[in-house]
Amino acid sequence: xxxxxxxxxxxxxxxxxxxxxxxxxxxxxDFETSLAIMKALPSxxxxxxxxxxxxxxxxxxxxxxxxAGQRALKGGQTLVKTxxxxxxxxxxxxxxxxxLMGYYNPIxxxxxxxxxxxxxxxxxxxxxxxxxxxxxxxELCIPALKKDINFIRLATPTTDDKRLPKVLENTxxxxxxVSMNGITGSALPDPALIGGAVQRIKGHxxxxxxxxxxxxxxxxxxxxxxxxxxVVVGTAIVNQVAxxxxxxxxxxxxxVPGVETLVRGLAxxxxxAKLVAAE
Amino acid sequence: MNETPNLNSFKTGPDEDGRFGIFGGRFVAxxxxxxxxxxxxxxxxxxxxxxFQAELKHLGAHYIGRPSPLYFAERLTAELGGAKIYFKxxxxxxxxxxxxxxxxxxxxxxKRMGKTRIIAExxxxxxxxxxxxxAARFGLxxxxxxxxxxxxxxxxxxxxxxLLGAEVKPVTAGSGTLKDAMNEALRDWVTNVDDTYYLIxxxxxxxxxxxxxRDFQAVIGTEARAQMLEAEGxxxxxxxxxxxxxxxxxxxxxxxxxxxxxKIVGVEAGGKGLEGDEHCASITAGSPGVLxxxxxxxxxxxxxxxxxxxxxxxxxxxxxxxxxxSWLADIGRVEYVPIMDHEALEAFQTLTRLExxxxxxxPSHAIxxxxxxxxxxxxxxxxxxxxxxxGDKDIFTVGKLLGMxx
Numbered sequence: 001x002x003x004x005x006x007x008x009x010x011x012x013x014x015x016x017x018x019x020x021x022x023x024x025x026x027x028x029x030d031f032e033t034s035l036a037i038m039k040a041l042p043s044x045x046x047x048x049x050x051x052x053x054x055x056x057x058x059x060x061x062x063x064x065x066x067x068a069g070q071r072a073l074k075g076g077q078t079l080v081k082t083x084x085x086x087x088x089x090x091x092x093x094x095x096x097x098x099x100l101m102g103y104y105n106p107i108x109x110x111x112x113x114x115x116x117x118x119x120x121x122x123x124x125x126x127x128x129x130x131x132x133x134x135x136x137x138x139e140l141c142i143p144a145l146k147k148d149i150n151f152i153r154l155a156t157p158t159t160d161d162k163r164l165p166k167v168l169e170n171t172x173x174x175x176x177x178v179s180m181n182g183i184t185g186s187a188l189p190d191p192a193l194i195g196g197a198v199q200r201i202k203g204h205x206x207x208x209x210x211x212x213x214x215x216x217x218x219x220x221x222x223x224x225x226x227x228x229x230x231v232v233v234g235t236a237i238v239n240q241v242a243x244x245x246x247x248x249x250x251x252x253x254x255x256v257p258g259v260e261t262l263v264r265g266l267a268x269x270x271x272x273a274k275l276v277a278a279e
Numbered sequence: 280m281n282e283t284p285n286l287n288s289f290k291t292g293p294d295e296d297g298r299f300g301i302f303g304g305r306f307v308a309x310x311x312x313x314x315x316x317x318x319x320x321x322x323x324x325x326x327x328x329x330x331f332q333a334e335l336k337h338l339g340a341h342y343i344g345r346p347s348p349l350y351f352a353e354r355l356t357a358e359l360g361g362a363k364i365y366f367k368x369x370x371x372x373x374x375x376x377x378x379x380x381x382x383x384x385x386x387x388x389x390k391r392m393g394k395t396r397i398i399a400e401x402x403x404x405x406x407x408x409x410x411x412x413x414a415a416r417f418g419l420x421x422x423x424x425x426x427x428x429x430x431x432x433x434x435x436x437x438x439x440x441x442l443l444g445a446e447v448k449p450v451t452a453g454s455g456t457l458k459d460a461m462n463e464a465l466r467d468w469v470t471n472v473d474d475t476y477y478l479i480x481x482x483x484x485x486x487x488x489x490x491x492x493r494d495f496q497a498v499i500g501t502e503a504r505a506q507m508l509e510a511e512g513x514x515x516x517x518x519x520x521x522x523x524x525x526x527x528x529x530x531x532x533x534x535x536x537x538x539x540x541x542k543i544v545g546v547e548a549g550g551k552g553l554e555g556d557e558h559c560a561s562i563t564a565g566s567p568g569v570l571x572x573x574x575x576x577x578x579x580x581x582x583x584x585x586x587x588x589x590x591x592x593x594x595x596x597x598x599x600x601x602x603x604x605s606w607l608a609d610i611g612r613v614e615y616v617p618i619m620d621h622e623a624l625e626a627f628q629t630l631t632r633l634e635x636x637x638x639x640x641x642p643s644h645a646i647x648x649x650x651x652x653x654x655x656x657x658x659x660x661x662x663x664x665x666x667x668x669x670g671d672k673d674i675f676t677v678g679k680l681l682g683m684x685x
Contacts, residue, residue, distance in 0.1 A: 056584040057458065057570060059465045060308045066452060078582040104306060105569045109583030131306040131569065135296065156310040158472055163313060181310050182470040 002150050005097040005125045005173045008047060009208045009229065018225035020270045021210055022263055023050035023101060023234030025068035026085050027077025028241055033251040034072075037241070037259050038089045042096045044260045045267020049089075050128065050234070053082050053102030060130045062185030068238045071249055079106045079115075083122040090123030099126040099152060099173070104140065112140055116147045126150030126173045134166050141170050154178050155201055164204050174208040174230065175201055185235035188214030188224075195227035218269030225273030233266055289536035289612050292603065297486020297573075299606035305485045307572045310469045319487045321392050326494070331387060338383050342416070343373050345380075345498065349506035349663075354633045362656035364649060365515065366666040367503045367531060370638065376668030377499060377527045378409035378480060384495035386413040389476035396471065397421040399478045400464040402429055402457035402523070403594030403641065404436025405668055406480030411445035421445040424463045427455035429593045436672050454587040457523075457597045461571055481524025482601035485572030489602050496530025503663055504534050515663035517542045517652065521645040522615065523559070523595035525604045527667035536612060544652075545604060546644045548590035549617030557589035561600040562608045562615040575602040591620035591676070592640035594668070622647040624680060627670065639668035640676070 012019050022041055027034050041049055054069035054077050061069070086098050100119065107115045107129065119127070127144055134141075134153070141151040150173030158181060159167050168175065177198060180189050198209050211224050212232030221231045240262045244255040292299040305315060325331040339345040348371065352364045369377040389397060397414045399421065401407030407423040414421035423440055427449040430437050440447050453459035461484075468477045482492040500518075507515055518535050520528035522545040535541045550558030558564065561576040568577040570585055578586040578598035588598040607613040618626075623640055626647035631637050638646060645664050653662060670677070 056453070057462050059462050059571070060310075060469060062466075073584060080582075103569075105577075105579070105585070106583035108569055108574075109566075109579065109581070130308050131572075133305065133307060133309050133312045135305050135312070154309045156308075158310050158313045160313065167309065178310065181472045183466045186470070 001120070001125050002148050002172060004095070005150055008095070008097050009174065012047060018228055018270050018273055019047040019210065019230035020045055020221065020267050021048040021050060021212070021230050021232040022046040022237055023052055023232060024237050024241065024259070025052040025054060025065065025072050026082040027054060027072030027075055028068045028238070029071045029245055029249050029251050030075045031077065031081055031085065033255055035085050035088055036256045038085060039092065040256055040260050041263060042093060044263035046096070046263055048097045048099065048230070050099045050101045050232070051082060051086060053079060053100055053106060055103040055106060058103060060183055062183040062235065064185045064235045064238050064242065067242065074249070079110050083118050086124055087122040097125040098123060099128055099150070100124055101128040102130070104129050104131050107140065112143055116144055116149060119149060120147060124149060126152050128152045128154065128176060130154070134169060137170050145170060145172060152176055157181050157197065161200070164201065168205045171207065174210050175205060176232065177201060177209055177211045177228070179211050179213045182213070184213060186214055188216065188220055191223040191227070194224060198228050218265045221266045221269030222273045225270040231270055237262060289607070290533065292606065293486060293490050297490070299603045300609060301567065302575050302602035302605040303486055303489060303573050305572060306569050306574065307485045308469060310472060314472055315485050317392065318388070321388055322487050322491050325388055325391060331391070334387060335384055339380070339498065343379050343383060344371065346502040346506070347371050349503055349510060351510070352634055355630065356653070358633055359650060359653040361653040361658065362516070362660040362662045363658070364653055364662045364664065365507065366664055367499060369499060369527065369665060369667045370636070370669035374405070374409045374412050375671065376405040376409070376639065377496060377530060377665070378406045379412065380498055380530070381480065381492050381495040381526060382406070382409040382413040382478060385478045385491070386417050386419070389419070389478070390417060392476065394474060394476035395419060396475045397478050398424070398464050398467050398475055399480060400424045400457065400460040401480060402426070402460070402596055403592065403639070404429065404433040404440065404672060405594060405639070407445070407447070408436050408439050408443070410478050410480070411440040411443035414445060415443045422467065423447050424450055424460040424467070426457060426460045427451045429456055429460070432676055433593050433672055434675065456587070456593070458585065465571070481526040482529045482603060483524045483571060483573060483575065483599060489573065492526050493529045493533055493603060496526050497533045499527065499530040499665060500532060500534035503531060507661070507663060511661060514538055514541055515661040516540070516656070517544065517660070517662045519544045519546065519645045519648055519662060520665040521546045521595065521641045521667065522600060522604060523548065523597050523641065524599070525601035527665050529601060529603055531665040532613060543613045544648060545613055545615045546648045547615055547617045548592060548595035548644060549619040550589045550591070551620060553617060556586055558617065559588040559590045559595050559597060560617040561598060562605065563617050565598070567605065570599055573602045575599050575605045576608070591623060592644065594639070594641040595644065616648060618644040618647045624677065626650055627677060636666070637670040637674070638666060639670045640673045642667045
């Protein structure tokens with residue numbers, strides 16, 4: 001549903017602060033734990049949730065998210081179960097937008113039309129599918145937009161001014177600016193450079209621009225949030241989950257609270273970005 | 280005026296979006312899109328640039344040793360008592376396989392594009408060796424990603440790559456085979472977009488790779504077709520090649536696609552049998568899906584997760600196949616059949632003993648299919664098979680399987 005996303009960004013704009021967008025892997029390390037993590041995110045300060053769909057061959061992800069996907073798959077996670085996590089979350093929370101993030105093949109195998117119907121029914125608001133560039137829009141992007149599901153595109157440092165209009169053409173909800181050329185979980189580049197890149201994208205679109213790849217601490221979140229409409233944190237959360245597990249990969253009493261504490265800190269970071277921006 | 284396209288031709292693909300029917304395409308992260316579009320532009324220019332073609336031809340003749348011979352396998356033919364069997368001797372190329380044909384072509388492109396660093400993935404190590412070789416020849420640093428399992432079972436090739444100055448990076452993710460090496464190479468490329476050229480070794484991946492690799496390998500079929508006409512005064516009745524990703528196969532098949540009288544067979548790795556998961560027969564036992572930049576037949580489960588696969592031959596140990604093969608299978612122009620590990624191993628020994636040629640385990644699969652078919656064919660019929668690589672790299676694997684002390 002596109003309205004929920006638009007309302008969230010409108011409300012945040014009124015509040016004068018950037019969004020905290022949190023990514024975690026569905027089914028990591030098991031279905032129930034990841035559902036508990038998802039339910040804990042809004043009250044810890046997450047404004048938008050990216051729900052990772054595990055895939056056997058995550059070509060754009062670094063080791064942390066690769067391992068999270070492997071743990072989830074080992075625990076029996078499937079696309080159907082990931083949609084079930086969203087559905088159960090949505091039963092209690094009508095306001096927090098959910099974006100599914102992953103790779104195309106599990107969606108293609110599920111069947112695009114069936115997937116979109118199931119996603120709508122589960123309360124999904126948007127999709128980020130890493131291996132579907134604008135050249136492949138007929139596959140999923142156009143069908144999703146027709147069914148009122150946002151298709152959120154990644155823009156990268158290699159997306160120059162010539163290519164940017166093509167990338168933005170069918171993008172909706174927000175633009176996800178990947179702050180560097182590389183895989184998830186790498187080091188954060190200079191916030192000043194990122195600010196310039198965000199301004200460049202904003203010259204081409206009215207959509208909110210969220211920045212991800214490399215954001216790990218509240219300080220990062222504050223620095224990035226000063227120039228963007230949202231800050232995406234993924235690897236740091238996935239690492240937090242990983243560090244709480246037993247040696248054989250099971251969740252512990254520290255798993256959910258650990259994520260809550262981390263997200264609370266990040267949320268404080270984006271909220272202080274508001275003060276910086278207002279100064 | 281535009282030329283009227285030949286609607287009955289099987290050689291017109293891919294279309295401008297890189298599609299062969301529903302297969303192919305460009306399923307990559309946005310970071311890589313500008314690079315792939317640049318590569319496509321450069322490739323389109325190079326294709327018709329006489330200077331590029333002349334350099335390619337010169338290096339083919341003086342560095343690779345082209346044309347490779349067409350060899351009549353007299354004793355194997357007599358032993359099987361049926362069709363005449365010819366081998367296209369790609370194993371006699373510099374570095375010992377067909378892989379070098381593609382590597383020379385792509386490194387010339389990399390130079391044209393001003394790239395200063397080469398990365399490659401490898402399974403059996405043949406493409407890694409060929410990449411390391413051309414990188415040495417052109418003075419560029421080279422990083423080769425290789426599954427940790429393959430590093431172990433293809434030790435001689437690992438050593439060769441290191442001698443050639445390449446850095447071999449073992450990949451432990453997944454089952455540590457070709458699929459995982461390709462994931463890791465893509466991660467490297469996405470990180471080092473400015474200076475790095477990704478030298479893909481097979482006719483798969485995002486457009487324009489399947490077309491480009493095919494065109495560099497089509498020299499095999501073009502030569503073989505002319506050589507056969509000279510030797511026999513006619514075309515072969517059957518063309519056979521082993522298929523992993525499928526570059527040696529598409530290379531020999533493509534120039535024969537529009538020759539109606541020529542039957543074409545691709546041989547997939549049947550591993551330990553198609554019932555379980557221990558095989559790599561993507562077309563025979565897989566289904567269409569999206570991986571590594573293209574839509575093609577894949578080994579996958581009902582949730583769209585890619586399976587690991589298995590083959591005795593590291594070069595065929597890949598759960599996908601080039602998109603043009605998927606299309607040729609669907610339209611029925613090429614027949615794809617599986618050969619099991621033990622059949623390939625037997626064929627390996629048969630050829631070694633009868634012809635004094637130690638074949639790689641990859642073309643041993645094609646030999647096994649030839650051994651099945653030749654006796655059922657008439658003596659005046661002709662089989663052409665691509666002997667795509669030599670078996671020196673496999674002697675330790677084979678020795679172990681046969682229980683021979685080395």
